[in-house]
Amino acid sequence: QVKLQQSGAELVKPGASVKLSCKTSGYTFSTSYMSWFKQIPGQSIEWIGMIYAGDGGTGYNQKFKGKATLTVDTSSSTAYMDLSSLTTEDSAVYFCASPNYGSYDYWGQGVMVTVSS
Amino acid sequence: DTVLTQSPALAVSPGERVTISCRASESVSTGMHWYQQKPGQQPKLLIYGASNLESGVPARFSGSGSGTDFTLTIDPVEADDTATYFCQQSWNDPNTFGAGTKLELK
Numbered sequence: 644q645v646k647l648q649q650s651g652a653e654l655v656k657p658g659a660s661v662k663l664s665c666k667t668s669g670y671t672f673s674t675s676y677m678s679w680f681k682q683i684p685g686q687s688i689e690w691i692g693m694i695y696a697g698d699g700g701t702g703y704n705q706k707f708k709g710k711a712t713l714t715v716d717t718s719s720s721t722a723y724m725d726l727s728s729l730t731t732e733d734s735a736v737y738f739c740a741s742p743n744y745g746s747y748d749y750w751g752q753g754v755m756v757t758v759s760s
Numbered sequence: 761d762t763v764l765t766q767s768p769a770l771a772v773s774p775g776e777r778v779t780i781s782c783r784a785s786e787s788v789s790t791g792m793h794w795y796q797q798k799p800g801q802q803p804k805l806l807i808y809g810a811s812n813l814e815s816g817v818p819a820r821f822s823g824s825g826s827g828t829d830f831t832l833t834i835d836p837v838e839a840d841d842t843a844t845y846f847c848q849q850s851w852n853d854p855n856t857f858g859a860g861t862k863l864e865l866k
Contacts, residue, residue: 678855686859687846687857687859687860688848688857690854690855690856704854738803740803744808744809744850745793745808745809745850745855746793746814746848746850747803747848748805750802750803752801752802
């Protein structure tokens with residue numbers, strides 16, 4: 644079955660960067676898309692961007708350009724998201740999810756990123 | 761960006777019918793999808809394309825609407841349906857989500 648397994652919780656200092664991973668199984672990752680989302684607990688969900696594993700092509704929400712960088716490693720069927728120059732406003736839960744004609748049918752379990760000195 | 765407006769909270773009794781609304785600030789055609797999210801969990805897709813039931817989701821859930829006004833209906837509501845429900849549009853870039861409707865059972 645399809646599974647998206649995200650890396651563990653992160654505690655990082657302001658100004659630092661963090662790289663989150665989303666390891667997939669159960670489907671053909673190399674010809675698929677992956678999207679990433681941000682959710683501050685108790686709040687709504689924001690779409691960060693999407694990457695096509697076939698050629699690494701990306702599309703970003705304007706709000707997250709310069710903040711998030713999406714990459715993939717097709718040899719390990721893993722998607723990554725780098726978050727840079729972190730501030731307390733970046734503290735949130737981040738999800739990866741596979742798009743399917745506009746909706747998102749499979750989600751990772753989410754990873755909590757806490758930015759604190 | 762397309763703003764999706766949802767009522768913040770609803771409280772219903774088990775066995776009742778509940779409708780959760782989502783209004784878009786501009787037309788999204790039928791590019792509207794609904795999710796259920798329980799505390800500490802990832803969102804779960806319920807309805808895609810405004811009215812299509814995701815595989816494995818109970819037929820108690822249904823969706824309707826097009827353009828700017830959409831509805832998620834649960835009939836009958838069960839205790840396990842306690843959760844926050846989000847609408848999401850994919851018609852306009854970027855994808856956006858509503859603020860969520862928290863459903864509580866009396």
